[in-house]
Amino acid sequence: MKKRNLSRIFMCTAMALALVFSALCIPGPVAAKTVQLNYANFPPAPTFPCVQMERWKKEVEKRTNGQVRINTFPGGTLLGAKNMMDGVISGQADIGCLCMAYQPGRFMLTNATSLPLGIPSAKVGSLVLWDLYNKYQPKSFAKVKVLTMFTTAPANIMSEKPVKTLVDLRGMDLRASGGAAQILSAWGANQVGMPMSATPEALQKGVVQGLFSSLEVMKDLKFAEICKHVTMTDTVIYPFAVVMNMDRWNALPDDVKKVMTELGEEQAMWTGEYMDSHVTESVEWSKTTHQVEIITLSDAEKAKWNALLQPITDKWVGEAKAKGLPAAAIVEDIKAFTQKRAQ
């Protein structure tokens, strides 16, 4: 090859590199570095964990002026109900929404919010859970950044056959998880454990004849088509967490971290309020569209149901103590936070 050709190739390459380099350096929106984050969720898109995910996405994108883009994956398309925590720790997703009831032993401290301690609503439950998390900073979340937490509204029985007494409940196959499952067992039902995302099929196939959870799913998952009876118990909430991969969190610019941190409690409150009002809407819809019967227990009957629940808290206190947790203080704090947040 002639020397002149070689120098021409060299010149062209240098110019091309210079062009690419200057393009990268142009300030303004074209070159602003956007951070893309993948957010995994386990249940179908119309359910409340996904509704809150879309709200969080919108707020973060708005408050960071588009510096952050969130790609949402509802319906277990990126991670499923039971591998949410490990999938976020290992970085398969950047952010994940998990239900603590699906791994009761793993999230023992925060699962104390699903003891029968009288949390009255999703709004209060969400703030109490947030308070409890911030006070105790449990080890189970040490490997992730917790972005927010929230709870369902109190659980009630949705069933194919009416449940009016403990006798009606005995041996009935009902789906629940975690703390709610222990309560069903104490009442004599045959508790079947599985995530909410597996429940529509289990109901369809007759594996279970109902479930024990918050009532917005009567509408969102169309359970009112199968479960024509609801028995009001208002006993127990399911706690949730939204967690982020620690390396991805540490790599975020400070102003983005600030936006997400400030959104933590606000998002808990927003989700609680959304859940509470959506439960009301779902119950009305179930009554008018599917003629669902709402059963309220008499005071005498409710007293019988409640009497069976004290051993559950005692058992949790014993197990938590054995694991070195300040169990009695945790239970007292949940009661005190409930009083404070219900005002």
Ligand code: 3IO
């Ligand atoms: C729940 C979980 C996913 C979608 C909607 C939901 N409503 C209430 C829950 C609580 C829960 O995790 C469960 O298994 O009952």
